[in-house]
Amino acid sequence: MDSIWKIFLTTVTKFPQKIAVADQNSSYTYEELFAKIKSINSLLAKYQRKNPIAIFAGRNIDTVAQILAVIGSGNYYIPLDSSLPKEKLNAILADAKPVAILGQKEDEKVIENLNFQGDFYTNLDSSDKDCEFSPLSGDEPLYMVYTSGSTGNPKGVLKSNNAVISFLEAFSTLFPFEEETIIGNQTPLFFDASAKDLYLSIYNGATLEIIPTEKFILPVGLVNYLNERKINWICWVPSALCLISQLNAFMEVKPEYLKRIFFVGEAFPVKQLKKWLENVPNAKYVNLYGSSEIAGVCCYYEINNNLENIDVLPMGKAMPNCEITLRDEKNQIINESGVVGEIFISSPALALGYYHNEEQTNAVFFKEDNKRVFQSGDLARYDEEGNLCFVSRKDFQIKYMGRRIELGEIEAACDKLPEINRCCCLYDEKRKIITLFCELNSELTVSEIRNLLKDKLATYMIPGKINIYEKLPLNANGKIDRQLLKKTIM
Amino acid sequence: MEKLMEILMEINPDIDYKTEKNLIDGKILDSFSIVNLVAQISETFDIEISPKYLIPKYFNSVDAMWEMIQAILDEE
Numbered sequence: 001m002d003s004i005w006k007i008f009l010t011t012v013t014k015f016p017q018k019i020a021v022a023d024q025n026s027s028y029t030y031e032e033l034f035a036k037i038k039s040i041n042s043l044l045a046k047y048q049r050k051n052p053i054a055i056f057a058g059r060n061i062d063t064v065a066q067i068l069a070v071i072g073s074g075n076y077y078i079p080l081d082s083s084l085p086k087e088k089l090n091a092i093l094a095d096a097k098p099v100a101i102l103g104q105k106e107d108e109k110v111i112e113n114l115n116f117q118g119d120f121y122t123n124l125d126s127s128d129k130d131c132e133f134s135p136l137s138g139d140e141p142l143y144m145v146y147t148s149g150s151t152g153n154p155k156g157v158l159k160s161n162n163a164v165i166s167f168l169e170a171f172s173t174l175f176p177f178e179e180e181t182i183i184g185n186q187t188p189l190f191f192d193a194s195a196k197d198l199y200l201s202i203y204n205g206a207t208l209e210i211i212p213t214e215k216f217i218l219p220v221g222l223v224n225y226l227n228e229r230k231i232n233w234i235c236w237v238p239s240a241l242c243l244i245s246q247l248n249a250f251m252e253v254k255p256e257y258l259k260r261i262f263f264v265g266e267a268f269p270v271k272q273l274k275k276w277l278e279n280v281p282n283a284k285y286v287n288l289y290g291s292s293e294i295a296g297v298c299c300y301y302e303i304n305n306n307l308e309n310i311d312v313l314p315m316g317k318a319m320p321n322c323e324i325t326l327r328d329e330k331n332q333i334i335n336e337s338g339v340v341g342e343i344f345i346s347s348p349a350l351a352l353g354y355y356h357n358e359e360q361t362n363a364v365f366f367k368e369d370n371k372r373v374f375q376s377g378d379l380a381r382y383d384e385e386g387n388l389c390f391v392s393r394k395d396f397q398i399k400y401m402g403r404r405i406e407l408g409e410i411e412a413a414c415d416k417l418p419e420i421n422r423c424c425c426l427y428d429e430k431r432k433i434i435t436l437f438c439e440l441n442s443e444l445t446v447s448e449i450r451n452l453l454k455d456k457l458a459t460y461m462i463p464g465k466i467n468i469y470e471k472l473p474l475n476a477n478g479k480i481d482r483q484l485l486k487k488t489i490m
Numbered sequence: 491m492e493k494l495m496e497i498l499m500e501i502n503p504d505i506d507y508k509t510e511k512n513l514i515d516g517k518i519l520d521s522f523s524i525v526n527l528v529a530q531i532s533e534t535f536d537i538e539i540s541p542k543y544l545i546p547k548y549f550n551s552v553d554a555m556w557e558m559i560q561a562i563l564d565e566e
Contacts, residue, residue: 213517217517217521218545218549219524220542221545246529247544253541451504
């Protein structure tokens with residue numbers, strides 16, 4: 001099959017009565033979901049094909065209907081977080097120029113404050129259900145996600161139908177789905193990582209349970225919810241799994257149905273993973289590794305029970321649809337273990353590139369022996385068993401709560417504040433806090449700085465700790481001495 | 491109580507803890523910030539917070555957290 005839409009229709013025909021998607025309050029069977037999509041779709045018919053349509057994604061079943069309706073209409077969607085600062089949303093909308101935005105009722109206030117002239121829909125229910133579908137297919141785009149760019153300008157990554165399908169086929173062959181799989185979705189639908197949950201669910205005719213955000217505040221209620229909803233398959237960021245194990249919630253309650261536990265986005269501390277293995281011993285655990293520039297993931301590492309000699313979990317081996325090489329600075333392929341090199345990925349699952357940005361696209365995507373290759377910027381080495389092990393990013397990009405953040409973007413936002421002379425942003429790996437060091441030219445308190453940054457950055461990017469210096473230390477080259485500052489937070 | 495306030499201010503200085511009675515149910519505390527909060531309370535007051543306390547009732551307000559700390563101290 002060459003389009004996600006066709007895959008969806010096949011699943012609707014196969015499992016009309018099965019629950020497709022559920023949130024805390026409601027659910028749609030595949031048949032009902034299709035009916036809902038039709039009612040949205042007739043409103044989208046007036047747009048020409050191949051246009052971007054933004055979606056303010058909420059944690060509810062109608063967001064899923066909106067996503068599929070855009071796909072069915074022959075356009076591609078951009079999932080967005082409507083709680084992002086106004087400045088950032090405006091920058092994204094100016095870059096993507098969507099013809100319409102679909103959203104939630106509560107987003108009306110957000111729209112009023114944005115520079116957006118196009119159509120905005122919340123109540124999508126048309127009585128006209130006889131619309132025609134003309135979905136995009138093959139190498140045509142399916143969706144676009146915006147990631148953090150080091151310059152502070154938004155960067156849209158476009159993914160095609162073929163790329164996502166390549167991932168779905170490879171993943172479902174490697175980790176076959178059981179008849180009654182119930183996926184417990186943790187990542188917000190405006191994050192790329194959620195596409196795995198959504199499309200694996202549709203491809204395999206599973207049920208997607210959207211777990212309410214507030215369940216991720218306290219662990220006991222979260223595990224109870226997993227049990228109530230009989231969730232047996234999850235792909236979460238390690239922070240969410242650690243919430244349960246670190247606070248010893250297992251002493252009170254244990255997940256009863258979980259059989260497959262995938263984690264992705266950051267390193268899962270081995271100590272916490274051991275607690276999971278002890279308390280939920282019958283589940284299969286797999287560490288995944290991916291990047292926004294590839295659909296799904298490209299590496300996997302299946303955990304066996306013996307974690308004795310492992311300090312950090314390996315990223316493992318390439319997915320069957322990916323070819324991975326480690327290369328040195330001269331582009332020479334590294335095969336021996338222990339030598340650090342950069343990860344290069346070749347796969348039909350690669351993204352199409354960065355939206356309207358040939359220069360950035362060509363900087364990291366290129367052709368080699370007629371295959372497309374992506375230069376990831378991630379450094380890794382092989383262990384003795386030939387597993388890839390993550391070393392670090394080449395630049396100043398970090399993973400925080402499973403989200404990719406360019407420290408440079410935070411610095412760029414701070415530099416825009418006239419009150420800040422210069423600054424430097426570092427990540428305190430141990431305590432998991434983004435720390436800002438700055439030099440001011442006027443009297444400003446830490447909370448005032450924080451407030452000013454709120455208009456410029458997403459909440460999760462706002463530094464957890466701000467240290468004000470009269471003079472930032474400089475190194476011999478006259479640059480801010482990052483190494484010295486790093487020591488102060490170690 | 492002052493020490494507890496300090497911990498909370500470090501986690502999120504923008505919340506008016508004195509009046510807020512709905513920190514969990516009102517989704518005012520962030521997802522995942524509780525891990526940090528529990529670790530700091532345990533360390534500062536030298537107590538072990540067992541999972542039976544990890545429900546909204548004990549974290550919805552500063553007073554509730556304070557009562558929980560006192561209850562745990564009494565148990566020990």
